[in-house]
Amino acid sequence: MKRILVIRRDNIGDLVCTTPLIRALRLRYPAAQIDALVNSYNLPVVAHNPDLNLACAYTKAKHRAADESLIGVTWRRLRLMWQLRRTRYDLIVLANGGCLKRPLRLAKLIGAQHVLGFYDASVAGADLIDLRVTEPKPRSGHEVEHLFSLLAPLDIQPPAGPEVLRPDPAEQQRACDLLQAQTWYATRPTLAVHISARKPSQRWPVEHFIEVLKTLAAQRDVQFMLFWSPGDEHNPMHPGDDRKAAAIRAGLPADFPLLPWPTSHLQELIGGLSVCEGMLCSDGGAMHIGAALGLPIACFFGQSDVTTWRPWGVEHRVMQPASREVADVSCAEALAALDALWPAISARRAG
Structure with a gap:
């Protein structure tokens, strides 16, 4: 296996959970050329991965910019497939949570001596897979273990190893410089507070965030970075939380030790989280990024499966109410989760 391509075209958290598989391939084949094919939205997750020789991406139609045509996006994708085909891979790994048609089509376009993946005879094109793994049903264990x-x-x-994520050095330095430039900055733990969640069942109320931040600041020597997806919550394509972030900031004292960090791009989120020592957030892509960066995490879970999607490889506390509605998690529960994690957060700051 001298040339290997890993294909993963799913969401942010899915790709983060694939990085232990990539690390295992690198350890098994240290001299091989190991590349990854992802989508343009997720590319920053693997752009600086030390286990990859090349990370390349294509743009999904739904992710194309306003000035990009569907024809242009399709043409660039086909050109990329042709370039990858010329590499003549020995192995393509379909790193998906099942046997899926679209990754199979990509593998067929690119071509390889062997294709490894979960096999399902009922899926069109599945016969392309010659290194076949039967997917356990029902699934059990974490997504990292499932892929492994x-x-x-x-x-x-x-066992599978830790997740691997390296921030863009320029973005990490920018976050570090801006944090240290604040008048209230001190060499103390910085807690990342991520307030955005795609699913309504995973959203925690503004007043709860305000109460928890005020209580923590009164009880501990801590400072905060506030993360959110910018924009209007009524945008059907890319809903944002500008109003929620503004309400939280308005509910805190003017001199409160909090640095706002809206993240229009994934590399901004990764760079900002990389300078923090702990995290409060809902289940989602940001949570998985925090885990890959080694942050202790207190996380809200709504209707997601905790066994499959909990933070991998780090100290964490999960808060999932019986109602499966994150809004039903009390401030006391969130504070208790953070209290339990504080030794790990403090140790990370000291380290």
Whole structure:
């Protein structure tokens, strides 16, 4: 296996959960060319991955910019497939949570001596997979473990290692410089507070965030970075939380030790989280990024499965009410979760 391509075209958290598989391939084949094909939205997750020789991306139609045509996006995708085909990969790894049609089509366009993936005879094109793994049903274990089971035909055995994520050095330095430039800055733990969540069931109320931040500031020597997706919450394509962030800031004293950090781009989110020591957030892509960066995490879970999607490889506390509505998590529960994590947060600051 001298040339290997890993295909993962899903959401942010899915790609983060794929990085232990990539690390295992690098350890198994240290001299191989190992590349990844992802979508343009997720590219920053693997752009600086030390286990990859090349991280390339294509743009999904729904992610194209306002000035990009569907024809242009399709043409660039086909050109990329042709370029990858010329590499003549020995192995393509379909790193998906199942046997899916679109990754199979990409693998067919690119071509390889072997294709490794979960096999399902009922899926069109599945016969392309010659290194076949039967997907367990029902699934059990974490997404990282589920993906890692794909590597059995290569004689790579569990356990899976930690997630791997490297921030863009310029973005990390920018976050560090802006944090240290604040009048209230001190060498104390910085808690990342991420307030955005795609699903309504995962959203925590503004007043709860305000109360928890005020209480923590009164009880501990701590400072905060406030993360959110910018924009209007009524935007059907890219809803944002500008109004929610503004309400939280308005509910705090003017001199409160909080740095607002809206993240229009994924590399801004990664760079900002990389200078923090702990995190309060809902289940989602940002949570998985925080885990890959090694942050202790207090996380709200709505209707997601905790076993499959909990933070991997880090100290964490999950808050999932019986109603599966994050709004029903009390401030006391959030404070208790952070209290339990504080030794790990303090140790990260000291380290």
